[in-house]
Amino acid sequence: MEIILDDRQDKISVSEELIDKIKDIILECLDYEGYDYSYEVSLSFVDNKEIQELNREFRGIDRATDVLSFPLLTDEFDIELEEESLGDIVISLERALEQSLEYDHSFEREVCFLVCHSMFHLLGYDHDTDENTKEMREKEEYILNKLNITRE
Template sequence: MEVIIDNRQEIIEYDSNIEKLIVDAVFLALEKEGVSNEVEVSVSFVDNEEIHKLNKEYRGVDRPTDVLSFPQYENAGDIEKFSSLGDIVISLEKAKEQAKEYEHSFEREVLFLTVHSMFHLFGYDHDTEENTKKMRQKEEEVLNKMGILRK
């Protein structure tokens, strides 16, 4: 498994330990889904301005968001055929805002967004109450395994 982390923003400083935790989160999410760890995942850190542009261009939503997922396949059943699972783009600016809003650590927020995005890459969505429940349960199982508990 290769996790490529690319910091494309200069607003939010972060501890380099967060990169190791992101790699761990990606590995545990792959393990949870039984997906081969012979894949590559790209994680890019951006600011609100860049994620706003991406959100508008790719989703038609004219505002910043916290995380975007870009799978490298058309059908979730084809995951094993690709060496690159996909790309995760996280606004560290938005993560910092949300950590404060939800009263937990910046680290927990970034890891939640990483795991959340991984399950989007696996084909999960939160478009219905049932799908949201399924996705949240998987996210929490991975975070709990890492000792990143909700307060």
């Protein structure tokens, strides 16, 4: 398992402890879904300005968001995924901090949730219907609870 980390923002520092938790989440998501660890994931930390630009470019929505997922594991791409990238995760650390305050839990918990959420997008899940949203939320909560990453 390789995580390609790109911290493209200078507003919020990221601790080694948080990076370790992120790695644990990625591995746990892969394990939960029955994947081995031969894949890579690209993870970029950005600010609100950059994620707004990406959101506008790729989704046509001109506002900052918390996380964007760019999965390669889709029917659109007929690729062999042996030792290949699952895709890219882009997180606005500014937005994650804002949401952690809004939801009254730690910044680390918010970033971990966003990574977990995005991993399930990379693995083919979506929240386009109530049923799919419920399934995705159950998977996210299972992973976070298993790793003892709580809302405290």
